[in-house]
Amino acid sequence: MVFSGPEPTDSFPPATQTISQLEWLSQLARPLDRAAALVIDGIVLSALLGLTTSRAQYGVELSRLLNDLTQLKFEIWVLVIVGVLTMFLYQLTQWSLFGRTIGQRVVGVEVVNVFTGQSPGLIESATRSLFWWLDLMFLLPNLGIFRDPLRRPFHDRVSNTIVISRRRFGPRPHRRERRASELVTATIISTLTWVSLAILSPENRWIMSTVGARGADLDCQSVEEVKDSLPEDQDMSELELALVLYTAGKVDLKCVDQASRKAAREMPKDPLVRFARSLSNSSEAELSNEYLDKVCEFGAQSEVCQLSKAYDEISQGRSESAIKRLRSFSSRAPTYVLLLASKQLERLGQFEDVHRLLNAVVPFPEIEDYLGQLGVSALWGLERDSEARVLFQASLPRFSSRENRVRFASWMCRMEMDRACAGTQQLPCQRFHREILGDSTLLSDEGIGLTHLVHERCSHQAPDRLGRLARFSGSVNLMDFTEALADRDPISRREKLLDLISDSKVSAAVRSEVFQILLAEDASSSIEEKVDLFWSVAQLSDWYWRSAGLSVARAIARQKDFGKLASFVGQWKDRGGLPSSLRTLDSQPNVRLPASRGSRK
Amino acid sequence: MIFPILDGLLSAARAPITWILFLLNLGVHVIVWPQVQINREGLREIYNSDSFLTATGERYAEFIRKHPEIYSDRFVRRLGHQADSGDREIHLKLGEIALRDYYFANANAKSRNSASDGDPILSLFHGEREKSIREIQTLEPSRWLGVSHDQSSLERLMTFQFIHGGFSHLFGNMVLLLLLGSFLESRIGSASLGLSYLWGGFLGGATYIGFSPITNLPLIGASAGVSCLMGLSVALAWTSGIRVFYLWLPVQRYVGFTQLPSWVLFLYWFIPDLSGVLKTVSELGGVAHWAHVGGVLGGLLLGVWFRFALAAGAASDASRGPGSEGSELSAA
Numbered sequence: 001m002v003f004s005g006p007e008p009t010d011s012f013p014p015a016t017q018t019i020s021q022l023e024w025l026s027q028l029a030r031p032l033d034r035a036a037a038l039v040i041d042g043i044v045l046s047a048l049l050g051l052t053t054s055r056a057q058y059g060v061e062l063s064r065l066l067n068d069l070t071q072l073k074f075e076i077w078v079l080v081i082v083g084v085l086t087m088f089l090y091q092l093t094q095w096s097l098f099g100r101t102i103g104q105r106v107v108g109v110e111v112v113n114v115f116t117g118q119s120p121g122l123i124e125s126a127t128r129s130l131f132w133w134l135d136l137m138f139l140l141p142n143l144g145i146f147r148d149p150l151r152r153p154f155h156d157r158v159s160n161t162i163v164i165s166r167r168r169f170g171p172r173p174h175r176r177e178r179r180a181s182e183l184v185t186a187t188i189i190s191t192l193t194w195v196s197l198a199i200l201s202p203e204n205r206w207i208m209s210t211v212g213a214r215g216a217d218l219d220c221q222s223v224e225e226v227k228d229s230l231p232e233d234q235d236m237s238e239l240e241l242a243l244v245l246y247t248a249g250k251v252d253l254k255c256v257d258q259a260s261r262k263a264a265r266e267m268p269k270d271p272l273v274r275f276a277r278s279l280s281n282s283s284e285a286e287l288s289n290e291y292l293d294k295v296c297e298f299g300a301q302s303e304v305c306q307l308s309k310a311y312d313e314i315s316q317g318r319s320e321s322a323i324k325r326l327r328s329f330s331s332r333a334p335t336y337v338l339l340l341a342s343k344q345l346e347r348l349g350q351f352e353d354v355h356r357l358l359n360a361v362v363p364f365p366e367i368e369d370y371l372g373q374l375g376v377s378a379l380w381g382l383e384r385d386s387e388a389r390v391l392f393q394a395s396l397p398r399f400s401s402r403e404n405r406v407r408f409a410s411w412m413c414r415m416e417m418d419r420a421c422a423g424t425q426q427l428p429c430q431r432f433h434r435e436i437l438g439d440s441t442l443l444s445d446e447g448i449g450l451t452h453l454v455h456e457r458c459s460h461q462a463p464d465r466l467g468r469l470a471r472f473s474g475s476v477n478l479m480d481f482t483e484a485l486a487d488r489d490p491i492s493r494r495e496k497l498l499d500l501i502s503d504s505k506v507s508a509a510v511r512s513e514v515f516q517i518l519l520a521e522d523a524s525s526s527i528e529e530k531v532d533l534f535w536s537v538a539q540l541s542d543w544y545w546r547s548a549g550l551s552v553a554r555a556i557a558r559q560k561d562f563g564k565l566a567s568f569v570g571q572w573k574d575r576g577g578l579p580s581s582l583r584t585l586d587s588q589p590n591v592r593l594p595a596s597r598g599s600r601k
Numbered sequence: 602m603i604f605p606i607l608d609g610l611l612s613a614a615r616a617p618i619t620w621i622l623f624l625l626n627l628g629v630h631v632i633v634w635p636q637v638q639i640n641r642e643g644l645r646e647i648y649n650s651d652s653f654l655t656a657t658g659e660r661y662a663e664f665i666r667k668h669p670e671i672y673s674d675r676f677v678r679r680l681g682h683q684a685d686s687g688d689r690e691i692h693l694k695l696g697e698i699a700l701r702d703y704y705f706a707n708a709n710a711k712s713r714n715s716a717s718d719g720d721p722i723l724s725l726f727h728g729e730r731e732k733s734i735r736e737i738q739t740l741e742p743s744r745w746l747g748v749s750h751d752q753s754s755l756e757r758l759m760t761f762q763f764i765h766g767g768f769s770h771l772f773g774n775m776v777l778l779l780l781l782g783s784f785l786e787s788r789i790g791s792a793s794l795g796l797s798y799l800w801g802g803f804l805g806g807a808t809y810i811g812f813s814p815i816t817n818l819p820l821i822g823a824s825a826g827v828s829c830l831m832g833l834s835v836a837l838a839w840t841s842g843i844r845v846f847y848l849w850l851p852v853q854r855y856v857g858f859t860q861l862p863s864w865v866l867f868l869y870w871f872i873p874d875l876s877g878v879l880k881t882v883s884e885l886g887g888v889a890h891w892a893h894v895g896g897v898l899g900g901l902l903l904g905v906w907f908r909f910a911l912a913a914g915a916a917s918d919a920s921r922g923p924g925s926e927g928s929e930l931s932a933a
Contacts, residue, residue, distance in 0.1 A: 065680065066676065067690065268720045
């Protein structure tokens, strides 16, 4: 092992002469040599990268600490660009100036032009470097090193280069030229380092303003904004408001923590402050209990004290005592007490009290949706369905985000379905489907879920309702599906379902549902029929196919017929796409999978 | 991977000071380690508390606001401004930084207020924790042997070189100390090696104090001394190269020993430290890169001086006649 490369032996054949590819065969670099060169270059590059990207790494760390996402994105881009440039320039300069990188120099291989035997030029080196990285990314083209007779992977073929073990042809650069090349390399690398150090530093305001960087968005700002927008007769402290908004799911617990820490400096003995501190420190039980114990220190009869005691009782499982305490609040209690108490009472199933307390709350826009949701839940719990529906319709538009609207409507729809199956009311998901979702893709997905739900819950008692649900959803697939499900005649029903499953126009989701239903319902069919059914749906997408196949495998396994199971898995293995969970069957003592085709003798 | 082997390990008879330095480091580590473990457990319990960190961060933000002269150009000032919004996450980050801040820790120790003024419950709760931290710190060996910005006496600049933060810290330093020490002791003599180690540590410690931002964490470890020995070896073996073990691939032909030019080893050691200095956010860094840089450069300087001295010695020996050992610096 020598560090400096081998001296040129002679200049045969002349540099201008085109070399036959066969002449290279005796001098090809060993693949292991090339791999070792890669490892050494990795070491060199990691040191170089550490240096050139050091400032960008500093910037990434700094902007992460300052939570400045815009700057963080910028720094990551700088890091990537400087990193890629360093790697690219390293190879470019090394190959174009010396014909070998440091790693190649150490192991004694070099890159030459396959036709002339000269060191690659600038263009060839750049092409080789570019495709070298692409090859590395996709890995596969590198396998060309074993398949190509001249061990030229894709990047070598594109750039007309070859890697040989010794330099045999062409003169080595003159000493003065070598010195000049070294100087150029050193200049490029040091310039790059200093550019990244000086210009791209995070303190450089010019760069930051050019890319439009701005300060990070801060959380919990909304509490102050809401406070400013409250009507004058609803005066609430920031802490009270934070508690209300937290209860309504509008802000995170950290906003309560933030507001309570601020309030604790001014009114450390205030019961509400201590209650909020207890709530916000719930991850530290000891400290949280310390606060909760002291809430009643200066006012045992205050609402906050009663609320904290109720919380304590709930955590200890004394629900009845807690309910009694929570019921004691009158309409004069502050909003946060009423809301927190309502939330707890709803969880404990005390809908009458929830309804009463909610009536006492003076609403403001940010919590109206929450009040509506809680109100509908209470009315529904009290079986005042028509009032619940009216309140539902009135509350729905108050949800600002579509996601929450869908969630609330979906919840309502399920509640309605429970009633529908009980036979007391008609299915009222029309509004849910037509007016709320209003999105054909969501319609179809939700529709399948709901259809399945009705099918599961209501069995065959509500075929009309299923049909109506499908019509509401507007999905042709779903209409056929529900029509088949609603068919009371088992033979025609099975035929319709089989038609659906074999129709490639029907969506994969519906076909998968049909498959699962057929598999579950048709208990009398033999294993062979189930397997045939499975192969008939094998054109479904991978995911559904696997899920369907696993159901079949489970059905066979339940019958403890391991011979059939092994044959089924073997067939699947041969066709490809066998899930890994089934591959382990091979290791079980009573199951032997057929040997794969490659290993059969 | 490359790893310097130099002359390999020499026996205690041939490299006594190297082994004495090794045993001193090992002995100190064995003696202080049980106490370090106990302290670490105690501190971990406190530092895991979010409420403690946020309260400390809140107080730190106020401290930053009151002392713009200290934090004029540091990023913590920006973080302190962001804390005005009361964001819990920022207070948490500030809390972590505050625990390393020298000025804040000093002001805290002098002040009777606890981390949470105004809130008696938190005050009581965290007052106990702060007391525990102070008690632990008085028992912490790194606090009475390590170098910090207010404890940088000459004896501390010597003692910090013999205490380590953990087994991996000790192991890494000791392997290099034994190899570099063996190599150098046979060339420059035992006394010179001992003095070089101490000189490197002294210089590393001084560089750390001079260039590193002021932190509350003491500097410990033999790294600075070992870095000095690295620099010294590089300078002394500049013409002959350094013997290294290499492993490119786990295949016979690609594993072995070779002679590498010294400057390659110098870059191999120096570049990571230089990058470390440039990329580390100084308020949060755990490795004293500046001490390494100081040690390596100190070693290089010393090496140049030794080369001249040894060359002069060789010249005078040569003038006296054949048979003198002279400045044979090449690695065996």
